[in-house]
Amino acid sequence: METKMKINSFIFRSLNFIKKNKVYSLILILILIVGAFLRLYKISEYMTFLGDEGRDALVVKRLLLDHDLVFVGPGTSVGNMYLGPFYYYFMAPFLFLFRFDPTGPAVGVALLGVLTIFFVWYLAYRWFGRRASLVVALLYAFSPVVIIFSRHSWNPNIMPFFSLLVIYSTFKFWYEEKYSYIVLASLSFAICLQSHYLALVLLPFIGIFLLLSFIKSKKAGKQKEFLKNFLISVVIFLLLMSPLVIFDAKYNWRNFMAMKDFFFERSDFISNSFISPFLRFFTIWNLVFTRLLASKNILFGKIVAFLLFSLSFLQVIFYLKRRVYSKKVVAFFFVLSWVLVSVFVLSVYKEQIYDHYFGFLFPAPFLLLSFFLEELVTFKRYGKFLFVPLILLFLFFSFVNSPLRDNPSRQLQRTIDVSKKIAEEAKGQRFNLAVIAERNYEGAYLYFLELWKEPVVIIDPQRASETITDQLFVVCEYEDKTKCQPVSNPKAEVANFGWSKIDASFNVDGLIVFRLVHNPSGKPE
Numbered sequence: 001m002e003t004k005m006k007i008n009s010f011i012f013r014s015l016n017f018i019k020k021n022k023v024y025s026l027i028l029i030l031i032l033i034v035g036a037f038l039r040l041y042k043i044s045e046y047m048t049f050l051g052d053e054g055r056d057a058l059v060v061k062r063l064l065l066d067h068d069l070v071f072v073g074p075g076t077s078v079g080n081m082y083l084g085p086f087y088y089y090f091m092a093p094f095l096f097l098f099r100f101d102p103t104g105p106a107v108g109v110a111l112l113g114v115l116t117i118f119f120v121w122y123l124a125y126r127w128f129g130r131r132a133s134l135v136v137a138l139l140y141a142f143s144p145v146v147i148i149f150s151r152h153s154w155n156p157n158i159m160p161f162f163s164l165l166v167i168y169s170t171f172k173f174w175y176e177e178k179y180s181y182i183v184l185a186s187l188s189f190a191i192c193l194q195s196h197y198l199a200l201v202l203l204p205f206i207g208i209f210l211l212l213s214f215i216k217s218k219k220a221g222k223q224k225e226f227l228k229n230f231l232i233s234v235v236i237f238l239l240l241m242s243p244l245v246i247f248d249a250k251y252n253w254r255n256f257m258a259m260k261d262f263f264f265e266r267s268d269f270i271s272n273s274f275i276s277p278f279l280r281f282f283t284i285w286n287l288v289f290t291r292l293l294a295s296k297n298i299l300f301g302k303i304v305a306f307l308l309f310s311l312s313f314l315q316v317i318f319y320l321k322r323r324v325y326s327k328k329v330v331a332f333f334f335v336l337s338w339v340l341v342s343v344f345v346l347s348v349y350k351e352q353i354y355d356h357y358f359g360f361l362f363p364a365p366f367l368l369l370s371f372f373l374e375e376l377v378t379f380k381r382y383g384k385f386l387f388v389p390l391i392l393l394f395l396f397f398s399f400v401n402s403p404l405r406d407n408p409s410r411q412l413q414r415t416i417d418v419s420k421k422i423a424e425e426a427k428g429q430r431f432n433l434a435v436i437a438e439r440n441y442e443g444a445y446l447y448f449l450e451l452w453k454e455p456v457v458i459i460d461p462q463r464a465s466e467t468i469t470d471q472l473f474v475v476c477e478y479e480d481k482t483k484c485q486p487v488s489n490p491k492a493e494v495a496n497f498g499w500s501k502i503d504a505s506f507n508v509d510g511l512i513v514f515r516l517v518h519n520p521s522g523k524p525e
Contacts, residue, residue: 027134028121035117035141038404039110039150044103045408047152049415051435054444056153057102060091061451064100071243072255073194074155078351081258084194084244087155100451102412105153113150116161117141120363123168127331127367129374135391136370142398145291145355146362151403156196159359162188166202167363171334174209175327177222179229182210186233190240192360197259199360201345205338277347284343284353285309291355292365295397308365311372312336328371335367411444414509419448421508422473425515430455430469434493436484437477442493445475459496472497472516486514 018025052074062068073083091105098104120140124133140146149157169185172178185206192199210230217226238245248255289308290301316336319329342361346353377387422433422445433449433456435442449456460467474494476484487500494500494516501519505512 024130024134028118028137031121031134031138031141032114032117034138036110036114038141038147038402039113040107041404042408043106043110043151044101044412045410046403047103047106047412048154048409049102049152049412049444050439051441051443053102053153054415054442054447056088056091056155057095057100057105058443058447058450060088060095060105061100061447063088064092064096071247073244076197078262081197081262082244082247082255083155083197084190084241086191086194086240087158090158091153102153102447106151109153109157110150112158112161113146116150116164116363119161119164119168120366123164123363124367124370127335128328128370129377131377131387132370132374135373136366139293139369139391139394139398140363140366142395142402143292143366144295144398144401144403148403149356149359149362154356155194156356156359159192159195159199160362162191162195163199163202163360164363166192166206166360167335167338170206170209171331173229174213174216175330175334177213177216177220179213179217179222179226182213182226182229182233183236186237187240190237193241194244196356196359198346198349198357201342202360204345205341208337208341276350277344280347281344282309284346287353288339288343288358288361289365292362293369293394295394295401297397297401300393300397308368308372312368332368332371335364335371339364339368410509414511415444416448418475418508418511418513419445419452421506421513422475423449423452423454425504425506425513426454426471426473428455429471430457432457432459432467432469432472432493432497434472434474434486434489434491434497435477436474436486436489436491436494440477459493461496464496468497470517471503472500474514474516476512476514481512484512484514486516 056074059070063070070085070088073085073087075082090108094104094108095102096104098107117137117140121133121137124136146160149160165188166185169181169188172181173185189199189202189206192202214223214226214230217223244255286302286305289305290296290298294301294304315332319325319333339361342358342364346358349357373387373390376390377384422431433442433445435445446456446458457467457469472494474484474486474489476486478484486494487502489495497516497518499519499521500516502514503517504515506515507513
């Protein structure tokens with residue numbers, strides 16, 4: 001009953017807001033429509049569909065059709081760790097609704113991306129002001145890096161929304177003392193953690209504000225309410241992570257040991273030097289603001305990063321000196337803390353930082369920018385004079401580097417075409433499969449071949465007589481075809497097939513598909 005009342009209240013307040021702010025609401029709706037267009041336009045042609053995406057689709061297909069419950073998620077690219085299974089369950093309804101077309105989960109990610117645009121606007125509006133909130137929603141909608149990771153199905157791509165939910169919930173339970181939001185923070189953090197383990201960067205941030213909230217609750221006599229919600233949040237977190245724990249217990253805590261090795265025992269990835277993170281801090285700060293706000297333009301990114309850091313430093317000194325603690329100022333400190341803590345923890349990681357590594361931080365630079373844009377507008381006439389050109393400059397770089405200006409890769413259609421050719425040439429007979437490529441493997445092709453019930457068999461060296469068939473199809477994706485060498489390629493899927501020779505080859509969408517058969521003598525023919 002209480003939930004129903006809250007929903008009705010939310011709907012009433014939303015309709016009342018639209019009624020009182022018709023033009024403003026129309027602009028916001030247009031921004032969301034543009035954001036949806038940028039994420040959904042020819043999505044099946046632009047979306048990434050390689051081995052990882054095929055692997056995920058295959059797991060979800062088996063979940064839906066074979067009722068094969070999933071207790072563990074995708075593996076990480078470094079550290080030999082496994083994530084939790086949440087993303088697979090997120091994919092499931094979209095894959096089902098789209099009749100097992102992999103475009104479905106990509107659309108699901110895109111829609112969540114549109115919802116994130118709204119969420120960025122909402123927080124900027126509530127914390128900083130009307131005008132800047134619309135601007136940063138527009139900039140977030142147009143950001144090339146954000147668009148790229150909102151247009152295909154991949155577990156890190158849901159992190160921006162759920163990390164923002166963590167931040168929103170943390171602010172609610174800390175600043176507004178609404179301790180029920182601790183539960184929502186725990187739930188959304190568990191989802192982030194199952195999206196990518198670098199979401200652990202959020203843990204010290206959440207921990208700091210949990211401690212501050214606990215101290216605050218003791219002073220206000222609300223300690224019992226805080227502890228009750230905290231205990232509920234712990235239970236929910238453990239329940240959400242329990243499938244991974246069950247999997248780990250079954251396999252001798254392999255995942256736990258891999259995490260322990262990665263974070264505490266290996267020096268390959270995590271710096272054990274005290275000074276190193278401080279030296280790398282500004283490099284990572286520049287990287288985050290260049291990739292997200294400056295649309296990958298290095299010079300503009302350095303300027304933006306320098307200005308926002310300098311202005312933030314000056315604002316902190318000004319507010320602390322004047323003892324100004326309005327909600328707007330507190331929210332500024334809060335967002336700045338999110339960025340500073342996250343960038344510092346990322347600085348501990350010694351290897352290259354890829355864009356998806358800081359997916360949990362995607363909305364943060366935009367929220368920080370919204371504070372300064374709102375301040376700029378109120379800064380007499382000079383601020384208003386700079387406001388529009390500055391926005392146009394951000395949008396210009398977003399347009400120049402927009403991923404929609406590139407030709408679509410058509411990876412999905414190419415995978416379908418190649419899979420159809422293999423099925424056609426196999427003629428219903430059992431076959432093995434291998435992919436020779438720089439950054440791809442068999443997952444994408446296996447998805448369609450298994451979906452169509454083609455008799456593809458994965459070679460198991462321990463059951464060689466059962467799993468090695470009479471034919472092996474090798475897909476070569478190298479542009480330089482001299483690198484293919486399907487007969488002598490050292491890849492396990494080729495080598496395990498044994499001595500072979502090329503029986504036939506086919507050109508499909510610029511790729512070469514080889515059909516190999518056994519050649520016991522090993523002599524070239």
